[in-house]
Amino acid sequence: MSTTLPPQPGGDTDVAAPVPVVRDSGGGTSLWKDAFRRLRKNPQAIAGAVIVGLFLLVALLAPLLARYGGEELPGRTYITPTHIPGFGEVDGFPLGLDRFGGDLLSKLIWGAQASLVIGVMSTAIGLAGGLLLGIIAGGFGGKIDNVIMRCVDILLSVPNLLLAVSIAAILGQGAFAVMIAIGVAQVPIFARLLRSSMISQRSADYMLAAQTLGLSRGAIIINHQLPNSLGPVIVQATLTLATAVIDAAALSFLGLGGGRPQTAEWGRMLTYAQAELGIAPQLAFLPGLCIAITALGFTLLGESLREALDPKTRAK
Amino acid sequence: MLRVIGKRIALLIPTLIGLSLLLFLWVRSLPGGPATALLGDRATPDAVARINELYGFDRPLIEQYFVYMGKLLQGDFGTSILTGRPVLEEFGTRFPATLELTIVALIFAVGIGIPLGYQAAKNYGRWPDHSSVVLSLIGITVPVFFLAFILKWMFAIKLPWFPTDGRQNPRIDATHVTDFYVLDGILTREWDAAWDAFMHLVLPGIALGTIPLAIIVRITRASVLEVQNADYVRTARAKGLQEKTIRNRFVLRNAMLPVTTTIGLQLGLLVSGAVLTETVFAFSGIGRFLRDAIFNLDYPVLQGFIIFIALIYSLINLLVDVSYSVIDPRVRV
Numbered sequence: 001m002s003t004t005l006p007p008q009p010g011g012d013t014d015v016a017a018p019v020p021v022v023r024d025s026g027g028g029t030s031l032w033k034d035a036f037r038r039l040r041k042n043p044q045a046i047a048g049a050v051i052v053g054l055f056l057l058v059a060l061l062a063p064l065l066a067r068y069g070g071e072e073l074p075g076r077t078y079i080t081p082t083h084i085p086g087f088g089e090v091d092g093f094p095l096g097l098d099r100f101g102g103d104l105l106s107k108l109i110w111g112a113q114a115s116l117v118i119g120v121m122s123t124a125i126g127l128a129g130g131l132l133l134g135i136i137a138g139g140f141g142g143k144i145d146n147v148i149m150r151c152v153d154i155l156l157s158v159p160n161l162l163l164a165v166s167i168a169a170i171l172g173q174g175a176f177a178v179m180i181a182i183g184v185a186q187v188p189i190f191a192r193l194l195r196s197s198m199i200s201q202r203s204a205d206y207m208l209a210a211q212t213l214g215l216s217r218g219a220i221i222i223n224h225q226l227p228n229s230l231g232p233v234i235v236q237a238t239l240t241l242a243t244a245v246i247d248a249a250a251l252s253f254l255g256l257g258g259g260r261p262q263t264a265e266w267g268r269m270l271t272y273a274q275a276e277l278g279i280a281p282q283l284a285f286l287p288g289l290c291i292a293i294t295a296l297g298f299t300l301l302g303e304s305l306r307e308a309l310d311p312k313t314r315a316k
Numbered sequence: 317m318l319r320v321i322g323k324r325i326a327l328l329i330p331t332l333i334g335l336s337l338l339l340f341l342w343v344r345s346l347p348g349g350p351a352t353a354l355l356g357d358r359a360t361p362d363a364v365a366r367i368n369e370l371y372g373f374d375r376p377l378i379e380q381y382f383v384y385m386g387k388l389l390q391g392d393f394g395t396s397i398l399t400g401r402p403v404l405e406e407f408g409t410r411f412p413a414t415l416e417l418t419i420v421a422l423i424f425a426v427g428i429g430i431p432l433g434y435q436a437a438k439n440y441g442r443w444p445d446h447s448s449v450v451l452s453l454i455g456i457t458v459p460v461f462f463l464a465f466i467l468k469w470m471f472a473i474k475l476p477w478f479p480t481d482g483r484q485n486p487r488i489d490a491t492h493v494t495d496f497y498v499l500d501g502i503l504t505r506e507w508d509a510a511w512d513a514f515m516h517l518v519l520p521g522i523a524l525g526t527i528p529l530a531i532i533v534r535i536t537r538a539s540v541l542e543v544q545n546a547d548y549v550r551t552a553r554a555k556g557l558q559e560k561t562i563r564n565r566f567v568l569r570n571a572m573l574p575v576t577t578t579i580g581l582q583l584g585l586l587v588s589g590a591v592l593t594e595t596v597f598a599f600s601g602i603g604r605f606l607r608d609a610i611f612n613l614d615y616p617v618l619q620g621f622i623i624f625i626a627l628i629y630s631l632i633n634l635l636v637d638v639s640y641s642v643i644d645p646r647v648r649v
Binding site for chain 1: 331335338342453454457458461466469473584585588591592596610611615618626630
């Protein structure tokens with residue numbers, strides 16, 4: 001392992017500072033192009049992309065792939081109090097039935113769609129709120145920054161899942177409430193991340209250049225400071241997709257999801273699998289596995305993105 | 317040092333005041349207001365008016381807030397709608413159970429996580445490293461409650477090695493002094509009671525400890541990797557010190573700083589994880605009580621619980637900061 005030297009103070013005034021060799025010929029590469037090139041070579045990133053791609057495909061094509069609707073109960077007659085048909089026991093239901101008489105395979109497919117919607121929507125809510133607060137705090141600084149950050153500190157003093165639970169308790173039950181609750185619970189994390197990232201850009205040379213050119217403060221923040229600060233936020237957003245899928249399952253596992261008991265949602269399927277764990281463990285294992293694999297895909301993708309964007313590894 | 321700790325505790329006060337204000341407004345912003353929260357959706361306007369007068373909900377908001385704060389400061393968190401007993405009393409009887417569970421989970425996570433992370437760094441790029449990275453990735457992505465299901469099915473239902481749920485076999489006639497069941501058994505020398513309570517903790521403890529375990533492995537690995545090639549470690553080796561001395565006094569001690577922070581931060585996660593784990597194992601701690609409170613919209617309990625957790629969480633963070641200066645004398649808090 002090679003040891004990395006700490007950055008030298010006032011490095012740019014040194015005469016003999018070594019210039020990093022750019023192996024790129026013809027035209028400059030942008031940070032994102034560079035990151036993408038590195039992502040393509042990383043097996044971890046490819047594995048993540050394949051999982052996420054598969055998940056997206058299943059979620060988007062659910063109406064074509066699933067034989068039955070999410071709340072349909074086509075196999076109700078096969079269920080007895082002591083027996084729930086498992087893999088291939090009844091024709092037409094390859095993975096068997098659940099305790100309500102729903103087709104397990106169809107429900108898993110519809111569950112992917114539900115997870116995708118909740119994951120994307122709640123991440124979008126968290127990102128939008130965090131961006132707004134982060135831009136104001138990190139861009140303008142001063143008193144506004146102080147007020148916003150104290151509020152963020154208060155929210156961060158409550159563990160994330162509990163915050164989501166309390167918000168969901170105000171909003172009442174339902175998938176929509178779960179989305180907002182998980183999204184809002186992510187806002188402080190995004191806000192803090194963007195703020196610190198923007199503050200680290202404040203003393204950059206290009207900021208001084210933009211100020212010298214006489215650009216307005218808002219234009220500098222939006223066109224210069226923000227784009228340069230987005231890297232960590234995008235990484236966090238990818239990782240948040242993983243936590244959002246897990247948290248959504250946790251909230252609906254706790255009974256905050258609303259809707260009917262047989263709704264096709266991975267977390268809810270786990271709730272109702274509890275009583276039959278002894279006779280039909282697949283009812284718990286398959287939805288759980290779906291949650292874990294989906295979260296794994298987003299985590300792999302997010303972490304390789306972090307590595308690809310990290311300036312420490314970029315020189316390689 | 318003491319002065320700094322005092323200052324940090326003083327800084328906690330605005331955070332807690334802010335939080336209490338937020339929670340105060342939270343209950344007031346519920347659809348139908350606090351009276352509906354107490355009585356349920358089908359309350360008659362007459363009953364709502366009576367409750368409003370009884371609890372002072374018809375007074376100005378500011379006055380209500382000060383009354384609420386005054387009660388909070390006296391340790392009055394209100395009365396549980398569900399059980400009709402004071403919230404603080406309910407916590408008092410259930411908190412030991414959760415603490416016991418959290419301690420087992422943390423011992424599991426730290427006891428396995430640090431050696432595993434150390435071995436991974438020592439064998440960088442070889443199989444122990446790869447397998448620990450893969451394991452920790454799985455640990456992060458598997459939901460706590462799913463893991464709890466797998467453990468319960470595997471080691472309590474298929475292989476009946478451990479009890480499926482509860483804190484202690486009700487058939488054991490155990491005396492409870494402190495409400496920490498394992499400790500009670502040891503104190504009263506009822507060894508079978510202590511053993512039984514411990515067996516009830518194993519599976520939930522492992523389920524709850526797995527995410528912190530995964531994170532501790534990763535941080536320890538990264539931290540040891542950074543430290544083990546430092547000049548002072550090479551010097552120590554060149555001096556001919558024993559490998560054990562180098563490991564304990566040079567590598568681990570310097571690598572522990574980020575690990576301590578992580579362990580502190582994990583405690584908050586453990587509390588939310590406890591809600592899910594206790595639900596699966598029907599373990600009657602504070603987490604399961606919270607779940608029942610969510611289901612029944614027991615707002616005084618939810619409110620009290622959040623303040624209580626935020627306070628503990630902040631105190632733990634303070635403790636983590638203070639422990640820095642013990643581990644690394646260069647850090648002055």
